[in-house]
Amino acid sequence: MNPILAVGSVAFDSIKTPFGEASRVVGGAATYFAIAASFFTEVRIVAVVGEDFGANIDKVFGGRTIDITGLETVPGETFRWKGEYGFDLNSRETIYTHLNVFEQFKPKIPESHRSSPFVFLGNIHPTLQLDVIEQVEKPRLVGADTMNYWIEGTPDELKKVLKRVDVLLINDSEARQLAGEANLVKAARTVQAMGPKTLVIKRGEHGVLMTRNGGGFFAAPAMPLEEVFDPTGAGDTFAGGFLGYLASCDTVDDAALARAIIYGSTLASFAVEDFSVDRLLCLTKDEISVRFNEFKTLTHFDVT
Ligand code: AMP
Numbered sequence: 001m002n003p004i005l006a007v008g009s010v011a012f013d014s015i016k017t018p019f020g021e022a023s024r025v026v027g028g029a030a031t032y033f034a035i036a037a038s039f040f041t042e043v044r045i046v047a048v049v050g051e052d053f054g055a056n057i058d059k060v061f062g063g064r065t066i067d068i069t070g071l072e073t074v075p076g077e078t079f080r081w082k083g084e085y086g087f088d089l090n091s092r093e094t095i096y097t098h099l100n101v102f103e104q105f106k107p108k109i110p111e112s113h114r115s116s117p118f119v120f121l122g123n124i125h126p127t128l129q130l131d132v133i134e135q136v137e138k139p140r141l142v143g144a145d146t147m148n149y150w151i152e153g154t155p156d157e158l159k160k161v162l163k164r165v166d167v168l169l170i171n172d173s174e175a176r177q178l179a180g181e182a183n184l185v186k187a188a189r190t191v192q193a194m195g196p197k198t199l200v201i202k203r204g205e206h207g208v209l210m211t212r213n214g215g216g217f218f219a220a221p222a223m224p225l226e227e228v229f230d231p232t233g234a235g236d237t238f239a240g241g242f243l244g245y246l247a248s249c250d251t252v253d254d255a256a257l258a259r260a261i262i263y264g265s266t267l268a269s270f271a272v273e274d275f276s277v278d279r280l281l282c283l284t285k286d287e288i289s290v291r292f293n294e295f296k297t298l299t300h301f302d303v304t
Contacts (some may be wrong), residue, residue: 002140002247003067005032007107007132008122010047014082015275017089019229022157025276026056027081031146032233037120038238039288040062041247043240044113046070046132050078050101060277067111071075073219076101088233109135118247120239120304122167123147133164137179141252143167143243144196145235151177159194167197169239172203183238184209185217198257200242200264202235206286208261218258220299223269223291230275234268237280241267253265266291 034043042065049057051073061068079102082095107128115137121129121144129144144165150157151174158178162168168191176182179190184201188211191199191299201209205228207221242264249256266288273279 001041003044003113004037004118004120004247005044005046005070005109005113005116005132005136005139006037006120006122006240007032007271008033008045008120008124009079009084009102010045010049010053010147011079011081011102012053013096013232013276014080015230016082016084017230017234018085018087018148020275022230024080026060027232027276028079028080029233029236031277032236033120033240033269034061034241035064035277036237036264036271037244037247038066039241039267039285040164040180042067043061043292044116045072046107046109048072048074048101048105048111048251050074050076059280067113069107072108074101074104078102083232084127085231087136089228092231106282107132107135107231110162117141118243119143119277120243121145122236123150123162125148126154126161128242129161130157130164133161141166143239145169145239146174146178147169148174148177149193162191162195165196167198167200167243169200169202169235169242171235172201172209175199175201176296178222181299188217202238202259204231204234207240208260208265210257212254212257214254218254218261218293220265222265223295223298225269228272231272232275233277234272237271238264238268239263262272262292262295263288266295 008030009028011028044067068222080098117140177260181187245263
């Protein structure tokens with residue numbers, strides 16, 4: 001089992017969906033990632049919160065294989081984000097982003113974490129992502145996320161990061177934008193040529209598309225769910241399930257990558273069933289196994 005070093009945001013979110021509202025609940029990309037990955041391996045979280053985060057640290061990260069040595073608490077308020085979803089839950093508007101203590105965030109990797117074999121660079125400034133890569137000693141696998149803001153604003157810095165990344169996890173619009181190419185297959189090839197050997201394109205309720213080493217693709221649908229309350233964090237939860245599972249494998253080959261896609265999709269399907277991290281916090285390993293097998297039934301067909 002390989003520990004994963006995970007860097008990113010820990011936040012208070014406010015969320016409005018057609019089914020309800022939640023105010024000042026725990027969120028953040030690193031939070032979703034860490035909880036999801038902790039079902040498979042040890043996660044070493046590197047992030048910052050304000051003093052207002054208080055007992056949430058224990059509530060969210062306690063009792064799990066999550067090492068919080070690198071989670072700094074500093075004077076000031078925790079990062080706050082508010083998002084509002086449209087009727088079909090595919091469109092989301094950011095109402096506000098208050099960086100607060102996140103504005104001065106400079107990830108400091110504790111000495112004990114520098115030899116982490118797996119690294120996940122959450123969606124932060126590419127220069128900070130690069131800085132994290134510089135602080136770790138020859139990781140076996142580096143995964144990363146990014147967003148349109150960095151693709152548009154800091155393309156040169158981002159390209160330097162991509163050269164050092166093994167697996168890039170982004171959504172379809174980000175892949176198209178990064179490649180400057182509307183066709184997703186061609187876009188995937190262009191992004192791969194920028195560095196990441198494996199590209200995982202998240203497509204929300206339409207599932208996931210992953211490039212394969214031999215040149216082909218692996219695709220999986222999202223679990224068809226009757227109740228989707230809050231899609232916030234689905235992408236980060238996917239990344240946690242995906243990398244968490246890979247880190248628990250002895251070898252990262254095509255077969256392991258395909259199973260990791262299904263574990264990522266499984267974890268993400270739970271995250272959207274309730275607001276914030278609520279569903280993930282009461283999730284069990286047995287429930288994960290049952291849904292993983294449901295994915296097998298969902299996607300299996302016989303050739304006669
Ligand atoms: P996702 O739905 O996977 O895009 O993740 C949403 C989570 O990312 C929320 O919990 C937010 O707190 C967090 N978030 C939103 N905007 C940013 C940002 N600019 N930087 C870092 N984290 C963010």
